[in-house]
């Protein structure tokens with residue numbers, strides 16, 4: 001099966017309360033916290049529904065944006081890594097953080113969180 005396109009379209013679920021399991025398992029779940037005075041943004045792919053992590057179906061990468069700027073990117077290997085990443089950040093409150101992930105079969109999926 002060919003790889004899903006990496007240039008779009010980007011899927012973004014408007015309301016997770018009415019989303020399907022297919023949509024939930026592809027939507028990045030973004031969380032922000034402060035640990036010992038350091039801002040931490042964490043992203044897990046799958047909103048209550050885990051995404052498969054098999055050699056033929058997996059999350060290949062997760063990229064994090066602050067506004068329009070890319071601030072971190074994680075390339076992942078199937079099976080031996082899980083689609084869960086964290087990064088220390090220094091961002092102003094009110095910054096919109098967007099996570100974009102790529103499923104090798106189902107393409108690009110994004111979510112946003114305002115810090």
Ligand SMILES: [Fe+2]
Nearest residue numbers: 103104105106
């Ligand atoms: Fe998928």
